[in-house]
Amino acid sequence: MRKQLLIIPFVLFLLVLITFFYLLLIERNISVISSNLLNKNVPKFQSKSLLKNQNFISSEEFGKEIVLVNFFATWCKPCRDEHKYIKRFSNEKKVRVIGINYKDDKKKTIKWLKTLGNPYSDIPLDGKGIIAIDWGVYGIPETFVVNSKGIIKYRHVGPITKKMYKKINLLIKEIE
Amino acid sequence: MKINKALLIIVSFCFIQFFSSNCYSVEPDEILQNQKQELRARNISKNIRCMVCQNQSIDESNAPLAKDLRILIRNKIKDGKNDAEIYKFLTDRYGDFILLKPPLRSSTFALWFFPIIFFIIGILIVFSHSKKSEKNLKK
Numbered sequence: 001m002r003k004q005l006l007i008i009p010f011v012l013f014l015l016v017l018i019t020f021f022y023l024l025l026i027e028r029n030i031s032v033i034s035s036n037l038l039n040k041n042v043p044k045f046q047s048k049s050l051l052k053n054q055n056f057i058s059s060e061e062f063g064k065e066i067v068l069v070n071f072f073a074t075w076c077k078p079c080r081d082e083h084k085y086i087k088r089f090s091n092e093k094k095v096r097v098i099g100i101n102y103k104d105d106k107k108k109t110i111k112w113l114k115t116l117g118n119p120y121s122d123i124p125l126d127g128k129g130i131i132a133i134d135w136g137v138y139g140i141p142e143t144f145v146v147n148s149k150g151i152i153k154y155r156h157v158g159p160i161t162k163k164m165y166k167k168i169n170l171l172i173k174e175i176e
Numbered sequence: 177m178k179i180n181k182a183l184l185i186i187v188s189f190c191f192i193q194f195f196s197s198n199c200y201s202v203e204p205d206e207i208l209q210n211q212k213q214e215l216r217a218r219n220i221s222k223n224i225r226c227m228v229c230q231n232q233s234i235d236e237s238n239a240p241l242a243k244d245l246r247i248l249i250r251n252k253i254k255d256g257k258n259d260a261e262i263y264k265f266l267t268d269r270y271g272d273f274i275l276l277k278p279p280l281r282s283s284t285f286a287l288w289f290f291p292i293i294f295f296i297i298g299i300l301i302v303f304s305h306s307k308k309s310e311k312n313l314k315k
Binding site: 006008009012033034035036037043103128129130133134135136138139 | 227228240241244245248267268269270271273294297298301
């Protein structure tokens with residue numbers, strides 16, 4: 001009986017090894033941390049708007065339709081890379097996109113949007129990065145999908161690629 | 177003589193390494209005038225993970241987000257928030273991952289108790305083995 005008990009540590013060790021190998025083999029990005037805000041209401045915030053002469057009040061902007069929230073900055077190269085897909089969401093798919101301008105220069109942002117095109121319906125300014133912290137953002141670009149009830153359904157960290165564009169499109173169709 | 181020189185270099189290197197681990201990234205403009213409040217802010221910052229570097233606390237990290245979080249913690253302290261409220265604010269937004277010391281929950285049970293369980297199993301195995309060998313010696 002005692003000899004049989006000696007097998008237990010080896011079995012446990014084997015289980016730990018299998019778990020490690022499984023985690024190594026499955027397709028996952030360990031640097032991406034899942035959002036704690038999923039299935040929760042969008043954070044309430046108020047900020048100056050780049051496009052309008054009035055303040056952006058979040059409680060008035062969410063909860064009516066599906067909204068894509070994109071944290072971006074002109075100094076961020078991946079933001080430039082994903083911009084064509086953000087435009088496609090707005091122009092082709094007719095999804096409302098709100099761009100939160102993270103720690104940026106107003107003049108540079110206006111110039112950037114004139115050059116690349118403006119897909120955003122409104123642009124609240126986050127000069128000190130406080131809105132980003134409220135959304136649990138840790139590296140821009142980050143994009144959130146908010147449903148028509150104002151609940152966050154998805155968060156993507158990093159630039160939107162062709163693959164991600166298709167994935168988010170499918171998700172929007174599912175939510176609709 | 178050559179050995180002594182090499183030894184001196186190694187000891188100096190270790191000395192530098194020892195003190196470099198105590199470097200913090202708090203900038204002078206962040207420090208609060210009230211020493212008690214500053215100490216509280218430092219203690220909280222040491223327990224908060226930098227979400228950008230992930231293996232450092234925000235107290236040690238130079239990342240802009242770490243600085244923003246350090247300032248935010250200090251502002252919350254100035255506003256009269258207690259430590260629990262500040263931790264809750266951060267975990268509500270970034271999850272438990274932002275805490276360098278994971279809290280005891282059902283999902284972290286294995287993390288906290290498996291080392292103790294394995295340690296006890298190890299001791300039991302060693303104990304039973306030594307008893308067996310004692311018996312064999314007596315025979």
